[in-house]
Amino acid sequence: MTAAASPRAVGTPAVPGTLAVPAARDASGRAWPVFAHASEAEMARILDFYAVRWEYEPKTFPILWNLEGAVVESFSPDFYLPELDLYLEMTTLKQRLVRKKNRKLRRLRELYPAIRIKLFYARDFRAMMLKYGRLALADSLSGTLGQISPDRSPKALGGVLAEVLVAPDTLPSLSGQRRRRVRRATSPHPDMLAAAHGARTGGGRHRFDPAGGPAVNEEERGDR
C-alpha cells in the first residue's frame, strides 16, 4: 500500500480483550490493511505522517524446509519501505522474550543476505512513543494487549487460503516422527528461494493451515 494520507480512526468495534484497529480507508479511498497488532497500525500512521511509503507484509520468506522440501517455517516482515528498500519487523514483546524472533531474523539474514531488515523492538517503539508524547499508548499496546484478532482469525481468513504460500498438500503435519525429520536447510533449492521472492501474500493469510493443522508460520504471531 502506498501511504499518502493517514486513514481516519474509525475503528472496528473492539472485541473484549483486544484493541480496535482502524479497518478504514484513507483519504484517497484505499483500504487500510488489517494489522495484526495495534503497534503496527501506529507505525503505519507514523510512516504516513512523514510521507514514507510502506507496504504491509508484502512478502513471505521461507526459512525452514523439511526433508521433502516443503516449507515448514517462514517469516513475513511487517513492513516494506520501498523508497528505502528496507523491511521492518516490529515486536512489542519484552526484550527477554524476543529470542525466537531474533533467531528467525538471523536465519532470514543467512538465507537472504541481500535483504535489508530492521527489527524494531518494544524498547524502540516505546522510545518513539515517548518522543512523540504517546508513552501511555505504547504501554497499552505492549505484548498481547495490542493484538488484533477479529479480522485475522482462521475463520475470517478461510476464504482466502488459495493464496497460501505453499500448496496445502505439501504442508507437513509435523507430528511425531516427521517433526523430528525436519531439519534446517543450509542451502535451499534455488527454486524455493525464487518462489519465496515471488511470493506475495497479504494480511498474514499464509499462516493458517486450511486443514486446520499446524500453521505454517504460527510462531510468528504467537511470540508477539
Added chain:
Amino acid sequence: MTTPHDLMADIGDILLDERQIQARIVELGAQISADYAGRRLTLVSVLKGSLPFMADLMRAISLPVRIDLMEVSSYGGATTESSGLVRILKDLSTTIEGEEVLICEDIIDTGLTLNYLVRYLGGKKPASLRICTLLDKPARRLVEIPVDYTGFTIPDQFVVGYGLDYNELYRNLRFVGVLRPEVYTTPE
C-alpha cells in the same frame, strides 16, 4: 511552579557538560569553515530544539553565513489529528536555490523528520545540501541518512537540555542530560 532546581532534580546523569559541548562546536565550526572555504553558507535550523546549537555553531564558523529557520509539526502533536501528515509550521523566509545549505539538527534518532526535510529542501534546488547534528543516536535509526557533521554519538537514552525538551521543558539547560525515567513514567 517548576523551578530550575526542579529541572535539575529530574536529570539522572549529565551526558555532555557545557564545556564538552562548546569545545566540540568549535571543532565543528572549524571543520565546516574549511570545507566551505570561499563559499557562502546558509544554515537552516529546525525549530525548536536546534536553536541553541545553531546559535553557537554560526559563531564558530568563519565564513559569510546566512541563517534561516524552519519548523515542522511532530507526530503526536496538536496538529497530527487534523491532517495525519507532517506540516510545515514555519517555512524558510529566503530562497535557497543555488545556495550551499547546511541543516542544523539537535538530534537525529529515527531519521524520519530529517528524511522529510531533506526531500523538502532538496526540492528547492540548493547547490548542496548537507547535514550537521549535535547528537546522533544511531541505535534508533529507521531511515539511514548520511550525516556530514556529527557532534557526538550518544547511547540509546532519553536526553534533554541544550535545546532538547520533554514536554517543552529542559531546553534551557546548558548541558545534555539523561532524564530520569520516573519523570516520564509517573502519572501527572
